[in-house]
Amino acid sequence: MKKSILLLPLFFLAALSNAAAQSDGIMRFFNQYAEDERFTVVYIAPKLFSMVAKIETDDEDWNKVREIVKDLGGLRVLTADSIGDGLAMYKDALKRVPTSEYSELLTVRDGDENVRIWTKDTNDGTIIEELLLLVGSANEFTLLSFTGKINLDKISALSKTLDIEGVQHLDKVKSKTKN
Amino acid sequence: MHSIFHGATRATDTSRRQAFVRSLLIAGLFLASNMLQAQDYGIYWKYKDYDGAVAVSVPGWVTQIGSVFIDGKENRQVIRKIRRFRVLVFQEKGSPITTKDFERFNRKAKRRHLDELVTVRDGKTRVQIYGKMRRNSIRKVVVFFSTPDDGAGLVSIHGKFKIDDINKAIKSAKKETKKGEKPLVPEVVKIPVKKV
Numbered sequence: 001m002k003k004s005i006l007l008l009p010l011f012f013l014a015a016l017s018n019a020a021a022q023s024d025g026i027m028r029f030f031n032q033y034a035e036d037e038r039f040t041v042v043y044i045a046p047k048l049f050s051m052v053a054k055i056e057t058d059d060e061d062w063n064k065v066r067e068i069v070k071d072l073g074g075l076r077v078l079t080a081d082s083i084g085d086g087l088a089m090y091k092d093a094l095k096r097v098p099t100s101e102y103s104e105l106l107t108v109r110d111g112d113e114n115v116r117i118w119t120k121d122t123n124d125g126t127i128i129e130e131l132l133l134l135v136g137s138a139n140e141f142t143l144l145s146f147t148g149k150i151n152l153d154k155i156s157a158l159s160k161t162l163d164i165e166g167v168q169h170l171d172k173v174k175s176k177t178k179n
Numbered sequence: 180m181h182s183i184f185h186g187a188t189r190a191t192d193t194s195r196r197q198a199f200v201r202s203l204l205i206a207g208l209f210l211a212s213n214m215l216q217a218q219d220y221g222i223y224w225k226y227k228d229y230d231g232a233v234a235v236s237v238p239g240w241v242t243q244i245g246s247v248f249i250d251g252k253e254n255r256q257v258i259r260k261i262r263r264f265r266v267l268v269f270q271e272k273g274s275p276i277t278t279k280d281f282e283r284f285n286r287k288a289k290r291r292h293l294d295e296l297v298t299v300r301d302g303k304t305r306v307q308i309y310g311k312m313r314r315n316s317i318r319k320v321v322v323f324f325s326t327p328d329d330g331a332g333l334v335s336i337h338g339k340f341k342i343d344d345i346n347k348a349i350k351s352a353k354k355e356t357k358k359g360e361k362p363l364v365p366e367v368v369k370i371p372v373k374k375v
């Protein structure tokens with residue numbers, strides 16, 4: 001009995017570290033290639049989104065962007081458009097996605113191009129707190145992660161706003177939510 | 180007897196006062212040196228005399244005078260809020276700023292609430308923007324850049340830019356744009372990853 005009580009904190013520690021390792025899998029993948037010159041890396045901090053949300057103009061497009069980004073937490077993009085092993089990288093990244101934490105939103109395979117989008121909901125499932133996009137083809141690879149309070153209808157509009165390779169796939173979210 | 184004691188007390192008082200003034204001076208010097216380094220946490224001062232470096236430090240009063248030549252009341256107001264503006268550029272030999280310097284900068288930045296806002300790296304080109312915000316105003320912006328062709332360096336701006344002032348400047352810039360002209364402020368802000 002005493003032994004099992006002693007082992008209890010150890011069990012909790014192991015469970016906690018396992019959970020952290022799961023969510024850190026994608027982050028580690030991101031960090032692994034962050035300094036690789038074949039890739040383009042973009043990181044936008046939540047503070048910048050909140051700053052942008054405070055800037056008001058009469059421009060309608062700007063106001064649309066403000067409306068979208070005001071609830072966003074952060075954005076990380078890792079993309080490459082001329083690498084030889086895009087598919088291998090896609091498969092490697094796929095393995096690191098903790099499927100127990102994320103729910104698959106969309107899968108598209110068109111020729112050699114693969115697109116997958118996952119979402120991570122809050123416990124009650126009402127708010128999407130992370131959106132993960134993975135694109136892989138023979139020469140291309142994109143990993144994109146949005147955090148914050150995400151509205152799927154609004155996020156698809158960002159595909160037109162952000163001039164980042166691979167972001168155009170966010171447009172697929174709109175068509176998916178309409179179906 | 181009394182006068183001897185009295186004299187001794189006066190002597191201790193004077194030495195105490197001297198010690199107090201000395202410690203005050205040391206604290207003042209320490210604070211001043213900290214304030215000088217505070218903008219980019221010492222990187223500017225470490226490398227400003229480096230061979231091939233172009234270093235410019237513009238105090239607030241110069242920007243106040245310079246703002247007279249700026250068009251538009253709103254733009255002038257934003258320029259007048261600059262308290263110090265520093266540029267350090269290494270044109271030929273690339274940046275001598277080491278990883279250790281960046282690590283030290285990041286540590287100090289975190290401690291002093293200077294947050295990393297944007298990082299873009301495309302090949303050998305890298306841009307990092309840090310910002311400090313307090314009570315609806317931007318207090319500090321530090322930009323590090325490094326390109327294979329155009330050199331590397333940093334730009335740091337210290338001031339008190341209220342969001343309202345920035346809003347006004349953006350609105351006036353949009354008004355000034357005539358029909359058919361390229362707008363001063365882009366219709367929608369884009370992150371030009373491939374054009375950095």
